[in-house]
């Protein structure tokens with residue numbers, strides 16, 4: 003039983019491996035935690051560091067002074083390195099500082115733990131410098147690298163780490179975590195369905211008031227199937243200003259057309275996310291029919307794949323909106 007590990011949701015497999023390592027006292031020198039941001043990788047790294055130095059000698063208890071210092075970030079042997087504010091990557095000097103500390107004995111506990119959050123952002127020079135320490139690490143130092151996936155770090159780095167992959171969080175888990183933060187009801191539903199498996203993304207959307215911003219997009223979305231070509235081009239331009247926002251819009255569109263699909267198939271209304279826009283959804287569902295709706299949902303998924311492959315954002319949206327328009331019944335003039 004470890005309260006710190008128990009706070010991490012939806013990651014049973016990697017956590018089981020970590021707990022087993024602590025319990026058997028066979029802890030690899032370096033781990034690479036992969037997965038989307040905000041799925042529990044950093045919390046797991048801190049729980050692991052706390053376990054290595056917990057006064058109980060076992061899994062982090064959360065109550066001893068060492069565990070408390072790990073969770074408050076004040077333990078002298080827990081070192082977290084991430085890109086500095088305003089910088090996009092971890093710099094060579096930061097890695098040199100890690101190496102300098104890693105050769106020293108721990109100051110408080112049994113192990114010094116170095117968490118490198120954003121290991122994929124190290125440039126070649128920093129990564130190569132780090133490599134030497136990963137190859138011949140001091141006995142009392144442990145490293146936990148965090149990156150989106152194994153391929154995003156140099157093979158020479160990943161081959162020296164035990165890789166544990168963390169999964170995107172399920173929508174229900176994100177909703178439950180949001181409820182713990184006091185975000186409930188339709189808003190929690192909306193944020194969790196837009197979060198794409200990342201609690202961090204859900205909270206960013208919350209703090210950036212994305213639901214309020216999207217409120218302006220309901221009208222154009224609802225009238226998409228009856229908009230003229232010029233209006234669609236204008237929309238593609240507005241929605242296509244940057245890739246991350248465009249991906250957010252696509253998530254929003256998926257929810258919208260899925261809601262219509264539920265109504266079109268006479269499914270349960272409690273599964274409709276945008277229930278406050280029921281009249282517009284009903285109108286769309288009647289106009290478009292289930293067959294067209296499923297083709298539209300497929301077209302949105304294709305556009306998402308394209309955006310993830312770095313295609314031109316505006317052109318991708320342009321093509322998508324015209325495709326959606328083509329499924330609409332011809333409007334009487």
Ligand SMILES: [Zn+2]
Nearest residue numbers: 056063066069
């Ligand atoms: Zn403890």
